[in-house]
Amino acid sequence: MKLSGSQIIIECLKKEGVEFIFGYPGGAVLHIYDALFGDKKIKHVLTRHEQGATHAADGYARACGKPGVVLVTSGPGITNCVTGLATAHMDSVPMIIISGQVSREYVGSDAFQEADATGITRPVTKHNFLVDSRESIAEVFKKAFIIATTGRPGPVLIDIPKDLTDPKTKINFEYPKKVKLRSYKAPISESKLKIEEAAKLLVSAKKPMVYSGGGVILGNAHKELTTLVKTLGYPVTNTLMGLGGYPATDNQFLGMLGMHGTYEANMAMHDCDILFAVGARFDDRVTGDTSKFCPSAKIIHIDVDPSSISKIIEVDLSLVGETSNILKDLNKAVKPHLKKINKSALKKWWTQIDKWRTKKCLSYKKSNKIIKPQSVIETLYDITKGNSYVTSDVGQHQMWAAQYYKFDKPNRWINSGGLGTMGFGLPSAMGVQLAYPKSEVICVTGEASILMCIQELATCLQYRLPIKIINLNNRYMGMVRQWQEFFYEGRYAMSYMEAIPDFAQLASSFGHVGMKIEKPSELKTKLQEAMDLKDRLVFVDVITDQEENVYPMIKSGQAHNEMHLSPTGKDTELA
Amino acid sequence: MDEKRHIISLLVENEFGSLSRIAGLFSARGYNIHCLNVAPTNDVSISRMTLVTFCNDQKIKQLAKQLDKLVDVVNVKDLTEETHIEREMLLLKLKCNKNQRDEVKRLVDIFRARIIDVTDTTYTIELTGVTEKILAFIESMGKIKIIEMVRSGTLGISRGIDSLENIK
Structure with missing residues (x-):
């Protein structure tokens, strides 16, 4: 089959089973867009900004597990993708970004819309390629898909000079079945010996704690994890990225841990004697002061990325490979040892945990005058019965969504945990909605975050994406304001916006339904009303308590047992 | 922990971008490169890089893993760990x-x-x-x-x- 470079690109994507391309056309990719024109198999989604395209592809990938594909032009096209790439890279999301480049004869001449795409994106991609011949396009695509989706996943950029996509020159095309990648090797599973060692260590625990992260979701290991935790009867906590990796409504689940984690989860982390970390990377928002992290625990760590092992915290036993494989093996390996579990010690441990639970650290002061942001999420959870896909932006609303929406299933909670990218929520929700057109997709956001990618409302209209945007509008950059209240004596420098649009009107000007909720009494009925508009995007602007803070909170550099529980409490009751 | 001198030997794919990927990793993660040498090997598709860095034991382990993670890096070794x-x-x-x-x-x-x-x-x-x-x-x-x-x-x-x- 003789094809042009552009046609080869489209064929490669088809061979990889790509359904959607998120993109924005421009000079350097016009040949590719022309080849894509009228294509029946691949649907192109035109976003309104390249950043929106990357987040949409990212949300799509997080929700359905398949790599998200982005197509953008050279220069500003690709530089606009940098935030999206960094977001995906930090959270290990598989993505393929195809960027046009100026023709080879102009590369390096500061040509119009020229940017050093591979240079700029090197630190924010798992790998990147600058294609230098037509003949290598297919091979590069094959490699890119392998690299993006195996091991610890991540975004891979392919930069293609325009002349290589010229429709006039055609060459033979065959998609390679295999490619040589001698310097790339994704770990698969761990030795029997180590699995056995881990199994023995696990059952020896008197005060065990399971700490699981995004690796369980990305590695599709939630079933294996749930089985193991159930078999052992141990308590489990999830990181922000790991929510849904273990059913949140199960009694063995202690909630999220870390800076805004629950009292019981953080206290159990601090006091445990065996910490079983699965697909988690000991992020600073989780560990707090590393010198006081799990002071009396032996740590077992499962991760697909060898460089995650002992990066922040020295671990006692590491198991490197696909989390699902290792957990499967561990499930078998613990069986013969189950009777060795010290039942009375475990019972005592649960008694202690239940005592911590009585603190009810997520309780908050209810009000019938002003809408409490926490109550919005709780109501949303009740209305949707926990079945929705929830994306979020970054800040207080993100933490409240993580704390109060209980995720029983993986891939339902979509947020920028690592990079903390404001503007992520709406475009990522578009990707999720496209992946699951029949499911409810909610974007929980704030009035500051939503403005960062608000242009994507137009995309939502074009593709009829019935996303429900829940805007927790407190007229502040809430988390910035909270930090300024705590650490800068209430000097709210630039965290207040003088001019906030009327979001309901803004949404309707984009062709959507806009709604405003101001009274606690109307919260439930109006939210229900919004959710019932199944085929429309509804922007729900919820006017919330301006000065509500996110609790519990471990301040930076403090330990798990140094939590702040309420506005008045200082170092509340250390255990 | 004490900083020690380490000689890191690397085999890397002889492709453009390899050197900047490695140099970029050092600067992004706050490691220093004291000196660096790169040249092709008997296998034309592979270059050998030798670099000297000063860092503590924990950091050098992490550095080696990060280098190994780079797709262009075929092999990494800290020569100072053995007779060389x-x-x-x-x-x-x-x-x-x-x-x-x-x-x-x-x-x-x-x-x-x-x-x-x-x-x-x-x-x-x-x-x-x-x-x-x-x-x-x-x-x-x-x-x-x-x-x-x-x-x-x-x-x-x-x-x-x-x-x-x-x-x-």
């Missing part, structure tokens, strides 16, 4: 008048260096050895004026049958 041989080459151009020439010649003999270029007023000297020897030689020049100097950076290889190639 290291060499560096120095090219030194001196301003040398008539009364200094004998002294310089003597020092060249003592250090087993070679004079590789001579003009009316200059000597250019080649010296190979471990870094300490190179530094000692430069030091021994005393008041003799150094016009310019080039060092290759450390090159290292393990002793015996071991090689970087046969690990993977």
Whole structure:
């Protein structure tokens, strides 16, 4: 089959089973867009900004597990993708970004819309390629898909000079079945010996704690994890990225841990004697002061990325490979040892945990005058019965969504945990909605975050994406304001916006339904009303308590047992 | 923890971007590169890189893992973990008048260096050895004026049958 470079690109994507391309056309990719024109198999989604395209592809990938594909032009096209790439890279999301480049004869001449795409994106991609011949396009695509989706996943950029996509020159095309990648090797599973060692260590625990992260979701290991935790009867906590990796409504689940984690989860982390970390990377928002992290625990760590092992915290036993494989093996390996579990010690441990639970650290002061942001999420959870896909932006609303929406299933909670990218929520929700057109997709956001990618409302209209945007509008950059209240004596420098649009009107000007909720009494009925508009995007602007803070909170550099529980409490009751 | 000198040997794909990927990793993660050498190997598709960095034990382990994670890196080894041989080459151009020439010649003999270029007023000297020897030689020049100097950076290889190639 003789094809042009552009046609080869489209064929490669088809061979990889790509359904959607998120993109924005421009000079350097016009040949590719022309080849894509009228294509029946691949649907192109035109976003309104390249950043929106990357987040949409990212949300799509997080929700359905398949790599998200982005197509953008050279220069500003690709530089606009940098935030999206960094977001995906930090959270290990598989993505393929195809960027046009100026023709080879102009590369390096500061040509119009020229940017050093591979240079700029090197630190924010798992790998990147600058294609230098037509003949290598297919091979590069094959490699890119392998690299993006195996091991610890991540975004891979392919930069293609325009002349290589010229429709006039055609060459033979065959998609390679295999490619040589001698310097790339994704770990698969761990030795029997180590699995056995881990199994023995696990059952020896008197005060065990399971700490699981995004690796369980990305590695599709939630079933294996749930089985193991159930078999052992141990308590489990999830990181922000790991929510849904273990059913949140199960009694063995202690909630999220870390800076805004629950009292019981953080206290159990601090006091445990065996910490079983699965697909988690000991992020600073989780560990707090590393010198006081799990002071009396032996740590077992499962991760697909060898460089995650002992990066922040020295671990006692590491198991490197696909989390699902290792957990499967561990499930078998613990069986013969189950009777060795010290039942009375475990019972005592649960008694202690239940005592911590009585603190009810997520309780908050209810009000019938002003809408409490926490109550919005709780109501949303009740209305949707926990079945929705929830994306979020970054800040207080993100933490409240993580704390109060209980995720029983993986891939339902979509947020920028690592990079903390404001503007992520709406475009990522578009990707999720496209992946699951029949499911409810909610974007929980704030009035500051939503403005960062608000242009994507137009995309939502074009593709009829019935996303429900829940805007927790407190007229502040809430988390910035909270930090300024705590650490800068209430000097709210630039965290207040003088001019906030009327979001309901803004949404309707984009062709959507806009709604405003101001009274606690109307919260439930109006939210229900919004959710019932199944085929429309509804922007729900919820006017919330301006000065509500996110609790519990471990301040930076403090330990798990140094939590702040309420506005008045200082170092509340250390255990 | 104490910072120690480490010689890292790397085999990398001989492709553009490899060097900047590695250099970028050092700067992004706050490691220093004391010296660096890159050249092709007997396999034209692979380059060998030797670099020297100063860091503590925990950091060097992490650094090796991060390097290994790069798709372009075929193999990594910390040569200082085992018995190895290291060499560096120095090219030194001196301003040398008539009364200094004998002294310089003597020092060249003592250090087993070679004079590789001579003009009316200059000597250019080649010296190979471990870094300490190179530094000692430069030091021994005393008041003799150094016009310019080039060092290759450390090159290292393990002793015996071991090689970087046969690990993977």
